[in-house]
Amino acid sequence: xxxxxxxxxxxxxxxxxxxxxxxxxxxxxxxxxxxxxxxxxxxxxxxxxxxxxxxxxxxxxxxxxxxxxxxxxxxxxxxxxxxxxxxxxxxxxxxxxxxxxxxxxxxxxxxxxxxxxxxxxxxxxxxxxxxxxxxxxxxxxxxxxxxxxxxxxxxxxxxxxxxxxxxxxxxxxxxxxxxx
Amino acid sequence: xxxxxxxxxxxxxxxxxxxxxxxxxxxxxxxxxxxxxxxxxxxxxxxxxxxxxxxxxxxxxxxxxxxxxxxxxxxxxxxxxxxxxxxxxxxxxxxxxxxxxxxxxxxxxxxxxxxxxxxxxxxxxxxxxxxxxxxxxxxxxxxxxxxxxxxxxxxxxxxxxxxxxxxxxxxxxxxxxxxxxxxxxxxxxxxxxxxxxxxxxxxxxxxxxxxxxxxxxxxxxxxxxxxxxxxxxxxxxxxxxxxxxxxxxxxxxxxxxxxxxxxxxxxxxxxxxxxxxxxxxxxxxxxxxxxxxxxxxxxxxxxxxxxxxxxxxxxxxxxxxxxxxxxxxxxxxxxxxxxxxxxxxxxxxxxxxxxxxxxxxxxxxxxxxxxxxxxxxxxxxxxxxxxxxxxxxxxxxxxxxxxxxxxxxxxxxxxxxxxxxxxxxxxxxxxxxxxxxxxxxxxxxxxxxxxxxxxxxxxxxxxxxxxxxxxxxxxxxxxxxxxxxxxxxxxxxxxxxxxxxxxxxxxxxxxxxxxxxxxxxxxxxxxxxxxxxxxxxxxxxxxxxxxxxxxxxxxxxxx
Numbered sequence: 001x002x003x004x005x006x007x008x009x010x011x012x013x014x015x016x017x018x019x020x021x022x023x024x025x026x027x028x029x030x031x032x033x034x035x036x037x038x039x040x041x042x043x044x045x046x047x048x049x050x051x052x053x054x055x056x057x058x059x060x061x062x063x064x065x066x067x068x069x070x071x072x073x074x075x076x077x078x079x080x081x082x083x084x085x086x087x088x089x090x091x092x093x094x095x096x097x098x099x100x101x102x103x104x105x106x107x108x109x110x111x112x113x114x115x116x117x118x119x120x121x122x123x124x125x126x127x128x129x130x131x132x133x134x135x136x137x138x139x140x141x142x143x144x145x146x147x148x149x150x151x152x153x154x155x156x157x158x159x160x161x162x163x164x165x166x167x168x169x170x171x172x173x174x175x176x177x178x179x180x
Numbered sequence: 181x182x183x184x185x186x187x188x189x190x191x192x193x194x195x196x197x198x199x200x201x202x203x204x205x206x207x208x209x210x211x212x213x214x215x216x217x218x219x220x221x222x223x224x225x226x227x228x229x230x231x232x233x234x235x236x237x238x239x240x241x242x243x244x245x246x247x248x249x250x251x252x253x254x255x256x257x258x259x260x261x262x263x264x265x266x267x268x269x270x271x272x273x274x275x276x277x278x279x280x281x282x283x284x285x286x287x288x289x290x291x292x293x294x295x296x297x298x299x300x301x302x303x304x305x306x307x308x309x310x311x312x313x314x315x316x317x318x319x320x321x322x323x324x325x326x327x328x329x330x331x332x333x334x335x336x337x338x339x340x341x342x343x344x345x346x347x348x349x350x351x352x353x354x355x356x357x358x359x360x361x362x363x364x365x366x367x368x369x370x371x372x373x374x375x376x377x378x379x380x381x382x383x384x385x386x387x388x389x390x391x392x393x394x395x396x397x398x399x400x401x402x403x404x405x406x407x408x409x410x411x412x413x414x415x416x417x418x419x420x421x422x423x424x425x426x427x428x429x430x431x432x433x434x435x436x437x438x439x440x441x442x443x444x445x446x447x448x449x450x451x452x453x454x455x456x457x458x459x460x461x462x463x464x465x466x467x468x469x470x471x472x473x474x475x476x477x478x479x480x481x482x483x484x485x486x487x488x489x490x491x492x493x494x495x496x497x498x499x500x501x502x503x504x505x506x507x508x509x510x511x512x513x514x515x516x517x518x519x520x521x522x523x524x525x526x527x528x529x530x531x532x533x534x535x536x537x538x539x540x541x542x543x544x545x546x547x548x549x550x551x552x553x554x555x556x557x558x559x560x561x562x563x564x565x566x567x568x569x570x571x572x573x574x575x576x577x578x579x580x581x582x583x584x585x586x587x588x589x590x591x592x593x594x595x596x597x598x599x600x601x602x603x604x605x606x607x608x609x610x611x612x613x614x615x616x617x618x619x620x621x622x623x624x625x626x627x628x629x630x631x632x633x634x635x636x637x638x639x640x641x642x643x644x645x646x647x648x649x650x651x652x653x654x655x656x657x658x659x660x661x662x663x664x665x666x667x668x669x670x671x672x673x674x675x676x677x678x679x680x681x682x683x684x685x686x687x688x689x690x691x692x693x694x695x696x697x698x699x700x701x702x703x704x705x706x707x708x709x710x711x712x713x714x715x716x717x718x719x720x721x722x723x724x725x726x727x728x729x730x731x732x733x734x735x736x737x738x739x
Contacts, residue, residue, distance in 0.1 A: 173361025
């Protein structure tokens with residue numbers, strides 16, 4: 001794939017909102033084999049994920065590579081309409097970040113990212129509470145949900161955060177030990 | 181002729197076909213077992229040992245899955261691993277006059293790989309119901325006829341459960357039950373006391389083994405049965421009956437064999453054999469046998485009968501009654517209630533239990549419990565649990581901390597009810613459309629009616645009463661609006677009965693008009709019952725029918 005084709009592909013995937021979009025959308029067109037996004041877009045989603053679910057004494061979303069997970073799920077499991085909401089949302093998130101912080105999301109400090117996404121989360125919540133049945137889910141709700149799902153089902157999330165036990169061997173319906 | 185002639189042929193390898201194969205082979209009959217799909221070898225062909233992160237979509241259903249299997253992908257246990265045990269709907273079309281979810285698994289083992297595993301005996305009330313209220317035809321058998329055969333199959337199946345001593349829910353032969361958790365125990369206690377014993381919450385009776393049976397089990401409490409189970413922790417054809425059949429040396433298993441019709445010998449008035457299409461070569465073959473067990477699952481068994489036309493049977497084999505394809509039943513389900521409990525805050529559950537609690541029927545089982553707004557009854561399955569908080573506002577460290585907290589306990593119970601046999605709920609063959617094997621496409625026309633709706637409404641409201649009595653708070657009721665078929669308990673389209681004019685099979689599951697043909701899958705039953713576990717009844721009917729058939733063969737009574 002040459003650069004022109006790649007640009008067209010991204011432009012198409014992002015619903016024609018490519019023009020004027022940020023650097024992460026216009027560089028590094030090395031498409032993953034299986035997913036929808038290139039490595040810079042995956043890195044961007046990993047940072048969004050890490051801000052939602054940061055490393056503490058347990059791993060964060062970036063270590064679980066939730067960006068690659070989103071890349072595959074948005075491509076294969078989302079409806080075309082939801083896929084567009086998500087990809088448009090990536091662009092919108094970047095633009096909003098610039099408005100709010102004066103920097104692109106990748107350039108913003110961890111503190112700026114957290115403050116911005118906290119505000120965006122509130123907006124998503126307000127939108128979702130007023131949403132009518134035929135309106136799409138808010139893009140940030142999608143990102144937050146996929147961050148959690150991608151983390152829990154990843155090896156680091158399942159093993160180091162949840163107590164992954166592939167064959168419990170018994171059922172105890174009244175234990176004092178937390179299973180996570 | 182040698183390699184195409186057998187003592188017996190079994191069509192289908194689901195729950196009932198597997199049992200027919202096992203019983204026939206163990207009685208010394210050289211048996212050809214036909215399966216329309218591919219072989220699925222126990223353990224070897226399962227992907228249950230994969231961790232979630234080893235799956236490309238972490239278990240999720242893709243848009244492509246939804247495109248090729250619009251019906252199957254909506255089945256409750258369809259996922260990235262189990263999807264290979266479901267058919268491609270585009271490849272295997274059927275027509276829905278009214279919405280009907282037809283879950284299908286075309287492979288060795290059939291839907292025994294995917295079943296819900298609950299196993300409840302039918303009671304005398306169930307067998308008497310048609311005669312008493314006049315719906316359908318009277319069952320030609322009663323509880324005493326089938327009870328010894330439940331006794332026979334249950335220990336081999338390996339059912340965990342608790343004996344309760346209830347007349348309307350007969351006890352079976354069980355392995356130790358899977359425990360209730362602390363909230364279920366508390367609720368069960370309060371409900372028993374509060375309703376004076378007239379409503380009960382008991383342990384689910386499930387074909388998940390708490391004790392090892394030969395090489396099978398015990399269950400490892402993973403609750404991923406639909407993946408297939410390399411531990412053999414639940415009963416399936418693949419883990420249990422077919423290995424037993426194979427061990428006799430009497431079984432020939434032939435996958436990729438789509439049975440088109442039963443060949444009828446007009447002179448001798450018997451089923452001579454079957455005509456199949458090899459789904460790999462598309463070649464036609466014939467096989468012959470002294471007796472035939474048709475166990476293709478309710479709707480496909482019906483299709484084969486309707487497609488087996490001859491001068492003697494222009495409307496389908498053994499269909500002089502005109503009942504083949506009629507009286508289709510499923511079960512109305514999905515009505516229930518849920519609530520929360522704010523105690524036991526420092527208690528959790530460990531392990532994933534592949535069953536839950538069960539509420540035996542309590543309507544229309546006596547004069548005192550008689551309803552004026554509907555006949556028959558319903559039961560509930562349910563359970564209590566708690567987990568990690570799943571959602572919170574915000575992002576970052578606080579959000580993460582919020583999601584390490586525990587939820588309160590919650591509990592729900594969901595109803596499974598009886599579907600009356602209505603003549604106009606039916607399946608027919610499409611007059612023009614054929615599938616790629618030249619079989620006419622099935623046309624399904626089935627609905628729930630007033631009785632099911634009234635029963636469902638009561639089931640929903642009664643669920644709330646039970647949970648309230650159990651001490652739960654924040655109780656809400658629901659009706660999932662499930663369409664026929666979605667319970668995956670389709671039955672009744674080649675029913676047993678006393679009178680050949682109004683039924684297809686006699687009390688031995690033997691075709692009235694063709695006495696070397698036996699049908700022991702769901703198509704043979706006269707009523708749906710109201711417990712969510714019809715399969716164990718098919719197993720018992722199958723073992724009973726094989727015993728009868730082989731005795732009759734020895735006596736020379738089968739043509």
